[in-house]
Amino acid sequence: MNTTSPEPVGLRERKKARLRQELINTAVRLFHERGFEGTTTEEIAAAVGVSQRTFFRYFASKEAVVLAAAEGVDQILFEALRARPADEPPFLALRNAMRDHWAHLEREGLHLIGATEDLSARSPEILDTNLRYCRQRQEQLAEVVGERAGVDPATDPRPSLVAAVFFAALNNGYQNWCSEGCQNTERLLRSFLEQLDLLPQAIGDDWGTPQARSA
Numbered sequence: 001m002n003t004t005s006p007e008p009v010g011l012r013e014r015k016k017a018r019l020r021q022e023l024i025n026t027a028v029r030l031f032h033e034r035g036f037e038g039t040t041t042e043e044i045a046a047a048v049g050v051s052q053r054t055f056f057r058y059f060a061s062k063e064a065v066v067l068a069a070a071e072g073v074d075q076i077l078f079e080a081l082r083a084r085p086a087d088e089p090p091f092l093a094l095r096n097a098m099r100d101h102w103a104h105l106e107r108e109g110l111h112l113i114g115a116t117e118d119l120s121a122r123s124p125e126i127l128d129t130n131l132r133y134c135r136q137r138q139e140q141l142a143e144v145v146g147e148r149a150g151v152d153p154a155t156d157p158r159p160s161l162v163a164a165v166f167f168a169a170l171n172n173g174y175q176n177w178c179s180e181g182c183q184n185t186e187r188l189l190r191s192f193l194e195q196l197d198l199l200p201q202a203i204g205d206d207w208g209t210p211q212a213r214s215a
Contacts, residue, residue: 020058022048024072027065036062063129070130074137077101078144090145090162095196098170102189138163165203169195 026047030039041062045055059065081097088096138160145159146152153159173191180187201207 019048019050019054020068021072023050023055023058024065024069027062028069031062031066066129067133070133070137074140078140081141081144081148084148086148090149090159091166091196091199093148094145094162094166095193095199098192098196099189134167138167141166165199166196169199 023044027039027044030044030047034043039062041055041059042052044062044065045052059068077097080101081093083100084093084097139153141163142153142159145162146156149159151159170192173193173195174188176195177188177191
């Protein structure tokens with residue numbers, strides 16, 4: 001007779017979540033070190049200490065791991081935006097959500113931001129996957145912006161425009177960070193916030209004359 005008590009569901013799910021995150025972190029590290037094409041799913045599994053079969057219980061492919069890494073980071077941002085005061089204007093709420101989202105990311109999460117972007121630049125397969133996901137996350141952000149404003153992005157184009165401009169600003173910030181060596185993640189946050197702070201001026205009609213700006 002088996003007298004061993006079954007493992008509580010909550011504990012079992014937490015173990016699965018930890019293993020899934022470990023697979024993501026390890027895969028991104030190996031992709032970064034060896035290249036996407038030069039890393040196999042068997043090697044990822046072995047580095048974590050599980051079988052290749054276990055890997056495929058969590059992810060259908062290597063591309064799916066990269067998407068999972070990006071999705072995890074973005075979901076924290078979306079939740080941070082939902083938590084902002086309802087009366088904050090969209091771009092201010094997004095700027096503050098980015099700041100809040102950064103504060104709650106663990107160190108591995110910060111690493112994944114730079115690593116997945118770097119992989120996209122180095123691997124055509126990852127670039128194609130990332131481009132598809134960028135469209136998806138832009139639509140997801142538009143939904144959250146629409147929820148806050150009480151409008152439907154399907155009939156009101158403003159949430160989609162806000163989402164597109166927001167991610168364009170982040171891309172500018174990322175490129176500026178890379179031009180400085182892509183080293184310090186706190187500097188990456190400052191670069192993002194600097195770009196977001198410029199949005200009201202950049203999309204406004206009055207940029208001022210060059211003389212006025214330099215005064």
